Amino acid sequence: MTQQLQLAELVAACRWLGAKGWAPATGGNMSLRQDSEWCWLSESGKDKGSLTESDFLQVNIGDNTAPSGRTPSAETGLHTLIYRLFPEAQAVLHVHTVNATVLSRLVKGNRLTLQGYEMQKSLRGQSSHLDALQLPVFDNNQDISALAQRINSETSKDDLQWGFLLRGHGLTCWGRSVQEARRHLEGLEFLFECEILRRRLEVL
Template sequence: MSARQELIEVGRYLLNNQLAWGTSGNISQRVDEGKMLITASGTFMGDLKEEDFVLFDLEEQKNLSDRKASKETPMHTGIYRNRPDVQAVIHSSPFYTTLFSCSDEAISSELFIENMYYLEHLGYVDYFHPGTEELGQAIAEEAKKSDVILMRNHGVVVMDTSLSEALMRIETLEMTCKMIVTAKASGIKLNTLSEKTIKEFLEDSRYKPRKAR
């Protein structure tokens, strides 16, 4: 499957699983040396076509295609430039995740297996207008230590070594946020795992090998 076809499948998956809606959000994948494919501006995530992607030079910060790149290109380029290990980036605004980005509610990473693994490095950035250099710089800096970044009153951006792993991050985050909201509404107290248990789980690869940071 080509990189464009992979991205098309991811866009469809995001929309079909309520992890994206309409034209909100953008996805990218590192291709070749120093280049990325990113969704073009105004594309509908659930109906992407091969011509809906822009080839972008990460070193020269130059659009190599005829289409206009997503307005969030500064966010994606900042991540790739600061994180050589990252091969895929997803930015979206899932309902429960966005709800948390608009509140001061904490997101726990001590609840269940995938939650411990995929949300180990979760960070936040303050609100900046979409597509601005300020937002791109804030994300690029936070990406040095976080794989999941909530943007206050905006949404989330996740990154990983593949599109499938990036999908797992955003899906795990949305499930966690939904669990917390549902538990609070139902009066259910969630029990977290101990620091010792989490350390053992992550360091002894009880789920899968811990990714180097």
């Protein structure tokens, strides 16, 4: 698929997730890999549900610089970390959903465990509801380069295979294509909602 078509797919994904209310106000950021050195990041401070292709800025994966002089996402460093760790990563979606925000605050420790859900199979490599799926949860931090360093040093690549939660902040997930990133986002979001409901009913 050409880069132009991939960018069009990403713009469509942004509209889709925006319409679902998963990027309220100016929350969320999205990106697409161009090649081993460069990616396209959403511009900082925009409504991510109404982005167009010209709202994506070229960013260097190695040093986070943007030749355009415009300001890419404040969370650029988390996207480029994923592109550096996973050469196969093609797209990254970061959202501020209510479910991701709330559930990440309910998790004690640094792992969310999900088990017993058929929808676990929406995630790459998952084939049974019986497996205990683990998603890393990191404390939120306004210092994104410190946060990226922490994620990199404290987590194995395996743990980051779909993405991670930032406590009280949101979900960052990725895929080997825009479509796969979108499927991971939709699957995880469904699982988060189920898990919140299950926990809520359990305490009633």
